[in-house]
Amino acid sequence: MLHTILPVFLMNGILLVIAIVLIIAERLLVTYGECKITINKEKIIAVNGGDSLLSYFAQNKIFIPSACGGKATCGYCKVEVLSGAGHILPTEEVFVNREERLKGIRLACQVKVKNDIEVLISEDLLQAKEYKTRILRITDVTSDIKYVVMQLSEPNEINFKPGQYIQFRIPEIEEFRAYSIASPPSQKNILELIVRLVPGGLCSSYIHEVLDVQDEIIVTGPYGDFYLREDSEREIVCIGGGCGMAPIRSILYHLREKGMPRKASYFFGARSKKDLFYTEELMALEGESSGRFSYFPVLSEPKPDDKWSGETGFVTQAVERHMHSNGDTEAYLCGPPPMIDAALKVLAKKGVQDIHIYYDKF
Ligand code: FES
CATH class of the missing domain: 2.40.30.10 (Translation factors)
Structure with missing residues (x-):
């Protein structure tokens, strides 16, 4: 047994040492000289190549989102590369779908600048x-x-x-x-x-x-692209769980300040009563809305001590029970991926069109 495993270990060890030596050699010996990063065909940044696009953006106060610190685990740092980035890396493939690849979308943290490179960054991101x-x-x-x-x-x-x-x-x-x-x-x-x-x-x-x-x-x-579309008069349904409360609270408070111009309902899922928060303020918002806003807190595992007489089950089951839609509804979903996936199915059954559904999974 040992004589079959040993050579495999030895070979892996040798390959690892070679990889480390190559990485160190590249860092010490390879210089890429001055490279130009052209942004949106107008702004040019001159850099000494060798680092990632994301690092050069940060050094030049261009704040591309990067929630994982460049480890290729968040997928937030997408930019469109027009030329000069080489082939997409396996680390990027999880986050960049086929359609995006054809457009030249890359993860800025994974693109090493080795020569002149041209990128497009949306005006929103540049702001x-x-x-x-x-x-x-x-x-x-x-x-x-x-x-x-x-x-x-x-x-x-x-x-x-x-x-x-x-x-x-x-x-x-x-x-x-x-x-x-x-x-x-x-x-x-x-x-x-x-x-x-x-x-x-x-x-x-x-x-x-x-x-x-x-x-x-x-x-x-x-x-972020998850924000209230204000160029519409459609009725709104919001579905959230956990910290998905945050963006929906911002949307609802914004609507309140505008005098609740569109009817809205909010379904918020939690396990038990101790996981609910902002209940009083959302109930108060419902009370002052003259029937234009409804709040549905939903508990999936209410405890006997909770003495809960409100909605129970998964939040999406409450949506199924209470949401009335003539198909012309706009939906904002924010919460864990299984909740969003279930909500998408319920909304489809209710006739809500895909183009009117906005969601943020986390
Ligand atoms: S910074 Fe997270 S994937 Fe690039």
Whole structure:
């Protein structure tokens, strides 16, 4: 047995050593000289090649979203490359579908700049900025979710659409994580976030265990295609779970400020009563809306102590029971992937068109 396994181990060991030597040799010996990164056919950045596109963007204050710190595990840093990037890497294939590949979409963190390169970046992304903020308040809203309020100091105002997100920079580590904004866009100087503690999560652990009032934090943004479409009068249905509350709260508060111009309903799923939050404020919103907004908190595993007489089961079952649609409804979904997948099926049954469904899985 040993004499068959040993050569395999030896061969793997040799290959590993060769790979490490090649990586070190490339870093020490290979220089790519000056390379030009042309953005949107107009702006040119001259760099000394060898690093990733994402690094050069960051050095030049172009804030492409990058929730995994360049490890190719978030898929957020997509840009369209027109020329000069070489072949797509296996690390990118999980995030870039066939259609995107044909368009030249790449992960900026995986594209090494070795020669001149041309990229297209959307105007929205080019508008993203870096903001200095100070923490004003941190409170527990459930046993594993904190509500964080931050005040912008430099620049002191941010413009965003209800539903978008910012990236929070973890001090010292210089890695970013994405959090949806829970406050409405009218609040330009204050950002509210809702952060669930993810076991082993770098940023959520930092926010839950280290972050304190008065701390200075850098955020970048705004980002994201998940935002309220305001050029429509369709009725709105929102479906959320956990921290999916944040962008939907921003959307609903924005609608309230506008006088609730469109009818809306919100189905929020939680396990038991201790996992519900903002119930009172959403009930108050329903009460003041003159029938234009309905809130449905839904518990999948209510405890006897909860004395719960409201909706039970999966949140999507409550949608099935209560949603009335003439097909001309717009849907905003935010929560865990299984919830979104189930919601898409229910919405299809209710006749909601795909083009009117917006979702954010996390
Ligand atoms: S930064 Fe996360 S995939 Fe590129």
